[in-house]
Amino acid sequence: MLTVELALAGLGVGAIAALAAVGMITSYRATGVFNLSFGALAMIVAYLVWQQVRVWGWPLWAAVLLDVGVVAPALGLVLERFVFRGLHREGAGPARMLVASLGVFVLLVGAATLAWGTQARLDPPSIVPAGSVGLPGDTSVAKGTLVELGVVAAVAVLVAVVTRFTRFGVRLRAVVDRRALAELSGVPADRVAATGWAFGSMLAGLTGVLLAPHLRLDPYGLTLLVLETIGVAVVARLASLPVAILAALAIGVGQSELSRLEPDSWELIQALQANLFVVVMLVALLVLPRMVEVGGPDPARAVGARIGTGHGESAPVGWWVPFVAVAAAPLALGAEHLRVAQQVPAMAIVFVSLVMLTGYAGQISLGQAGFAGLGALFAAQLASRDVPALLALFLAAFLVVPVGLLTGWPAIRRRGLTLALTTFAVAAVVSRFVFAQPRFTTGLTLDHPWPFDGERSFYALELLCLVLVLLVVRRLHVSRLGRMLVAVRDHERGAAAAGVDVASAKVFVFAVGAGVAGLGGALLGMGGRAFDAAAFDPVLGLVWFAAVVVFGVDSAAGAVLAAGLVVALDAATTAGMSTIVIGGLAVLLSRMPGGVPATLLRLAAGPAPVPAAPPPPVRLGPLGRTLRERVRAGRAEVGG
Incomplete structure (x- = not known):
């Protein structure tokens, strides 16, 4: 009552x-x-x-x-x-x-x-009067x-x-x-x-x-x-x-x-x-049924539509060499700097899961922080129960997959803004009812897995996991299943008319994306040697999504670059500086189609070649006009 x-x-x-x-x-x-x-x-x-x-x-x-x-x-x-x-x-x-x-x-x-x-x-001014208004029954309501x-x-x-x-x-x-x-x-x-x-x-x-x-x-x-x-x-x-x-x-x-x-x-x-x-x-x-979204169903406004580089440029030959060099460079650093660098491969794995969901399948997910946090929490729970840490790492990723299935099931009939808010709500509920509850997070132990318990060996394990994830994503992108996902992304109804099982494709990509994010979250937790709920705040997940889109929503290499930028800026300046930089780049998206990498490729390629002007029309002389009339007459006789 x-x-x-x-x-x-x-x-x-x-x-x-x-x-x-x-x-x-x-x-x-x-x-x-x-x-x-x-x-x-x-x-x-x-x-x-x-x-x-x-x-x-x-x-x-x-x-x-x-x-x-x-x-x-x-x-x-x-x-x-x-x-x-x-x-x-x-x-x-x-x-x-x-x-x-x-x-x-x-x-x-x-x-x-x-x-x-x-x-x-504590003293913001108020424009409403103070006090209350009395009501019958010795009750009152504030003015x-x-x-x-x-x-x-x-x-x-x-x-x-x-x-x-x-x-x-x-x-x-x-x-x-x-x-x-x-x-x-x-x-x-x-x-x-x-x-x-x-x-x-x-x-x-x-x-x-x-x-x-x-x-x-x-x-x-x-x-x-x-x-x-x-x-x-x-x-x-x-x-x-x-x-x-x-x-x-x-x-x-x-x-x-x-x-x-x-x-x-x-x-x-x-x-x-x-x-x-x-x-x-x-x-x-x-x-509730689908929200009343404004704007018409314009196919040109596909959620995850691939954004080309503008002039059809491709990445230069050997583009992966700098990646390998930069990835291996932290192995020569001291233990303190190496612990900071360990965040990059783990965060890159989480970012790559967003590329799978949004870039390849066109499904906006603002809840990857929740999946990553569950991966770290499951790994800590398993490790605290005497499960070998290396086994706990991969078991945690598999345990997050069912959560992705549950999230992906409502996504069958959702797209765009509705789906984005659904995934954000899942992350918020998980954060408030799981991560913030002492009964789930008290007394947990988490550390580097044996035999990768050293700082350099653990970093090497992270790089190995990142390479495996990139290979899986590459295989997914070029396979028949990948082409089906791209078809669903570009035109869902057209893909269904062509025989693509849209529902199964959506659920599958959500499950795999959740598992990949869980793997990255488990590595983040092991790198920090503890489960930190603040590291997986749902608002932070919004910033992660922005970083991936800014660096090319359909580019796995761009996701790795985004992770490196986020970690490097916060480590070199002050915590949160990466958020401000990502926010500034996000505001400039209208002037950077395809994100930062695509824009840099366009600038490196120079201005687009000006198409050749069409040849001027040929002016026929008297003899030419006579021949043309004879040809037309002959065609008319043959047609008759």
Whole structure:
């Protein structure tokens, strides 16, 4: 039975989630991009208001009007013009759109960290009145909750009126769904899209200003909270604002009511209460039908479509020689530097699994960090039970395969954004309910396997595993099964019409990809000689996916380069620098078709050769015209 006091407290949590979800859905419907950087935009605006009010002494109303009404829309205009307009014009698929928004997310979080540090600010200004309103029965509800619910309702009504009953709403839907056709109809697509981005960013700024007083203001707290409320948007199928509001309020009340069950004595209930939004996201993605995604089913926008180098260049002869030299170089380093270098082959294996899934099969997976973490956890569990560490390494990879099968089964009827969010939800649930639970991670031992217990011998084992994985991927790519996967990637319905068992192909590639990621995760754990849950955070998995796409989503060599860059930058500078660099490169994806390697190949090859001009038409003289008439007459007689 519901407790009124707890239910009213839950309404406050639900109002926060509803505000974030309404903003995300509205931004998605207005721009056609599921903006993973929505929370980062909210965080930046909240920080600006804090800086102006608490540090510079501005009036609160002036800071809010400036930041929400001017700065936030200006950020949206900048993103539309310099990040997403080029991607829209070239028909980029969901993978590159997600990576571009993730790049913005990383850059904004990095900028906030550099400007304000990681110290939490406990005094963000509030624009809602303090106090509470009394209700019958000696209960009360906070005024802030009522204001936030009113703002949510007002935004929902405004969006409904604009999109359904105005000419601009018709143009906006046309640009988002069919940009090329809208332009042919005379719609100023760029101007309409820019307006949509400005409005979506303004909602993000308003969300940040309203949410900040409820939280500690730091670069990650507010950003990650918005990511967790994706579940509310999923329940609404990214379409219905009333459903999103009701779902957020129901989840907030449910989360508050769970506190009556004395979670301190039951770890599962405690984890469920803290992560109810994540659980709802996964259940909704598995149970509900496909989300209402904007944009038409344009075959040119295949999720994992191969992106050529532009002029048909191929890699130079002997391109693999530098790889071998660089891979062998750490063997000459000291033990401390060699331990850092051991991360590269293990992480490269995880990255190659993403190439298999997204590059070859066209299935967006944002959950590889979960598979890698399970591989490390299974290896630690087996090694702690006296299983030989070398055997535990490969058994752990095989034990992750069934998890890939379970994830791949829902993927049979999913693609694009729905599949991406499903895999992210799986990784988040695994992280919160497995990696974060002491009963699964306490008392584990993990070390280098015998006879590779030395630093150099273990690094040699990692290189051997990486070579084996690359050979498997190469064989998969050139085999009949590989051609089937590419067919599914390029045109799923066409592949099914040609006799390809699409369902089996999807499940197979998910299972194999999970096993490969599990092998890489087990090697990461053995290299660190312990299981570290923070090394497999689901948000970190988003950065891994971005790195693979930036370096060529269909290039195994690019995945190895990406792993080397990530490890080298963090080791040579400060932890997290690789994330900022990857974010910057992701933002530039519209100017780097095919990623960094393809762009470098185009630059090395020089400008494309100008096609030869067609020969000028031949002008016949009197004799030529006479002969032509005689030939035509002869043909006519023969035809008769």
